Amino acid sequence: MLFKKLIFILFVLFLQTQFIAAQDPIPPYILTAGKLPQLAYSSGEDRLGSAKMGYIDTSVLMKVIDTVKNLYKVQLSASRHAFIEKIYTQPIDDTVLPIALCESWRVKGGDEFDSVSFSLNGRVPYKSWMEINPSRIKIELYNAQSNINWITQLSSGKTVKNVWYEQIESDVLQITVELVKQQHYGYSVGYNGKSLLLKLRRMPADIRKMTVAIDAGHGGTNLGASGINSGILEKNYTVLFAKELQKILKKQKIKVLMVREADTTIDNKDRVLWAQQNNPDVFISFHLNSSGRSDAKGASTYYKHIGYRSFTQSILKRLLEIKNLEEFGNIGSFNFQPIQPTEYPSCLVEVAFLSNEQDEKMILDPKFRYKVAYQVYLGIKDWVKQWK
Numbered sequence: 172m173l174f175k176k177l178i179f180i181l182f183v184l185f186l187q188t189q190f191i192a193a194q195d196p197i198p199p200y201i202l203t204a205g206k207l208p209q210l211a212y213s214s215g216e217d218r219l220g221s222a223k224m225g226y227i228d229t230s231v232l233m234k235v236i237d238t239v240k241n242l243y244k245v246q247l248s249a250s251r252h253a254f255i256e257k258i259y260t261q262p263i264d265d266t267v268l269p270i271a272l273c274e275s276w277r278v279k280g281g282d283e284f285d286s287v288s289f290s291l292n293g294r295v296p297y298k299s300w301m302e303i304n305p306s307r308i309k310i311e312l313y314n315a316q317s318n319i320n321w322i323t324q325l326s327s328g329k330t331v332k333n334v335w336y337e338q339i340e341s342d343v344l345q346i347t348v349e350l351v352k353q354q355h356y357g358y359s360v361g362y363n364g365k366s367l368l369l370k371l372r373r374m375p376a377d378i379r380k381m382t383v384a385i386d387a388g389h390g391g392t393n394l395g396a397s398g399i400n401s402g403i404l405e406k407n408y409t410v411l412f413a414k415e416l417q418k419i420l421k422k423q424k425i426k427v428l429m430v431r432e433a434d435t436t437i438d439n440k441d442r443v444l445w446a447q448q449n450n451p452d453v454f455i456s457f458h459l460n461s462s463g464r465s466d467a468k469g470a471s472t473y474y475k476h477i478g479y480r481s482f483t484q485s486i487l488k489r490l491l492e493i494k495n496l497e498e499f500g501n502i503g504s505f506n507f508q509p510i511q512p513t514e515y516p517s518c519l520v521e522v523a524f525l526s527n528e529q530d531e532k533m534i535l536d537p538k539f540r541y542k543v544a545y546q547v548y549l550g551i552k553d554w555v556k557q558w559k
């Protein structure tokens with residue numbers, strides 16, 4: 172009996188060693204690669220994936236310290252780490268990772284956008300975020316030290332009030348870009364050679380000078396939720412709301428870009444790539460909500476970045492003027508991919524619940540769909556006026 176037990180234990184140990192051997196070896200270093208590599212704060216997962224730190228440019232070198240499922244845990248600086256999906260990395264065998272030095276900065280205005288360039292002698296990891304009251308863009312450079320003694324601020328840079336930095340840890344450099352306007356209006360961060368370049372969008376003076384991107388959620392093989400009594404599919408109705416808004420905006424001579432008008436399958440990542448390429452002034456994504464609780468009902472709007480909260484509040488406020496449409500809420504830090512970009516203000520609109528009988532009835536009514544689209548238009552208009 173004891174002998175049999177021993178054989179069994181040895182067999183289990185043998186299986187374990189085979190399993191470990193079958194796993195990929197961890198590379199010592201990686202370079203970010205592919206389209207839209209993204210850093211995350213944790214390896215935690217819900218249906219939207221772990222909490223996102225933000226997109227990062229390609230060819231950024233990082234040390235790998237662990238592997239968790241489909242993620243690498245990477246070192247940003249001595250005391251900071253992040254997670255990145257393995258598909259967005261390229262392994263590097265052996266290398267040295269010297270601390271990069273940040274040197275001169277330059278703020279200037281251009282034809283389409285203002286820019287702040289930060290010269291560096293290597294591509295280091297970074298993250299950026301928005302702050303409000305006062306409105307600021309913060310950038311943290313990891314594995315980087317200040318050698319800054321020259322910051323040029325040209326008066327052509329209309330959106331930037333001031334820039335400065337603080338070396339908050341011996342290898343973490345924190346950059347503050349204070350904005351002239353109270354409202355955030357979109358920026359991108361990425362490398363231009365070895366220099367990090369922050370591009371800032373200028374706010375149009377009038378809603379008629381804006382380009383509005385409209386995203387009808389789901390489509391094709393991605394059906395979305397379905398109606399509790401009617402069985403209607405979310406993908407077929409998001410496009411109806413999108414087309415109503417398209418009609419209203421066109422009538423107002425506002426330029427519209429549609430992610431889809433037909434029943435096509437489009438990956439959420441491709442929606443982001445499409446929007447970044449087409450450079451809209453604002454991005455509206457229509458969805459219809461669903462819950463296991465049939466009493467959950469009402470309209471909700473969602474944002475990822477705090478700087479865009481006011482945009483989603485402005486739209487929700489107008490939606491709640493619709494008779495019998497209740498409030499489900501204004502929801503932030505939402506990790507839904509189409510609203511992750513910092514490049515333009517975006518708002519995910521969950522019009523109402525397909526899983527609630529009263530809400531479903533309203534969704535089926537063409538007059539309600541027109542009203543929703545019209546109120547979204549008014550919400551955009553209010554917001555533009557407010558921040559002039």
Ligand SMILES: [Zn+2]
Pocket residue numbers: 388389395396405458459
């Ligand atoms: Zn949806």
